[in-house]
Amino acid sequence: MKLNLTILKIISQLLDYDGLDKSLSRVPLQKVVPALRLFGVCFIILLCALSRNAYFTFIIIAIGLLHLSFLPVKDMFSVIRMVFTADLFSGLILLPSVFLGNPGTLFTVLMKVTESVMLLSTINCELEWKEITAAFRAFKVPSIFVLTLDMTVHFLVILGRFSDRLLEAVSLRLVGKKDWKSQSAGDILGTTFLKSTRIATKTSEAMVCRCFSGEYRSFKKHRFNIWDFLYVLFLILVFVLFLITRR
Amino acid sequence: MSESIISLKNISYKYDDQIVLDDISYDFKMGKCYCIMGPNGCGKSTLFRILNGLSFPTKGEFYFDGKLITEKYLKDENESRDFHKRIGFVFQDSEVQLFTRSVIDEVAFGLYQLGLDQKEIERRVYYYLDLLEIRHLENRAPFNLSGGEKKRVALASVFSMKPEVLILDEPLAGLDEDGQEFVLEFLKKQKSEDRLIIISTHNKELCDAVSDEIINIGKNHKIIS
8 A cells, every 4th residue: 555655656756747837836946958967066066076165066956945945835845855855864874983083074975965865855746757868859868768768658658557556456355355466566556567568568569560670769859048048157157256256 | 452561461469379360351541540449458459560560460461551460570670660650649548648737748759750840840740739629738747647548649749740541449449438438429521532441449339430341350369240
């Protein structure tokens, strides 16, 4: 049951906001093309990793928190929870360094972990999975890889729903029996596996029927807008700040 | 009288010694709409797989536009591409046919494979989204649609490729009354002189409304009328 709840939770996250035009409700930073934002986040994380000055990381965290304050409360909590979890684990692992006389290491690593996890969690909250996979094409990731990612999400949803229905059917037929889990878990997994094989075969046939030749493109093209320009400017400023604080 | 584009000559298909199709011979002509009827398990879906080059008969010959279609013939990438370009197949279960990230990408997918220019792709995509009344769904993920909506997306993605031959496996299965009526009207409008449509169905109303000829396959896996 717990496994199915987890699957359904993942599915509900994937389906969250699907199809809603978020462009109207988006804060300016969210109007930037996803590929550029993905690049920007990786670029800033790289600069923070290279930086030896705590001020630079502090400023990035401050900017990150400022941006976070524009997000809905639900997203804010989600990001903060991720940051705290990552910090907790990193802190525990690095705790011996404090007793060995290097308390600075703990502080530096925690700062960088906070900054990286915050930026990645924020982008994860703001962009839909479709936008992220589409953004990979801009980085020249092979289209077959992007198609595989999209199809993985597709199959995850279909098989998640299927296994949930199976679980419901088993629960209904085994009224009052408490040890059904051990008996039926294998059956459910086996049936889901067979279903996945059948769907995969049918889908590959459907692709053949539509002349699939390895071409997989996004129909909608993003036009460079003022927000993209401002974001590039922001990245340049971050780089300049990195150089200044490096001295 | 128009020439037959698909010709089946004494087709048989066996699966583990079990007969699925037995000595099927038929000529399908351009400009006509054929409905294939028969009980469950009579071999309709296998026949459709053969017509789409997804399975190959254990006996007999399948000719498409005068060319003998065999496994070896379709192993050639160019021949396979040309063949599938001319035949469109709408699966019974639309869910397995839709696999891209959004409805609009789904409709455009086949058009990109055909190597059409972007303007023509845009024209066709929006034309078929409007024709099937699914433009408002363009940004939705296909797996998140209702059964009727998925069927419309599947129809749009196949019809937009403008194949000469259209094969539809149970197009009304799993649709509500409104959905059935919509698909029925759509298919009526799609009949034309330069197109062959083959439909597998249990629905008599659909047969009466669109078919020029009805082919009945019996429980003995042979054409009975």
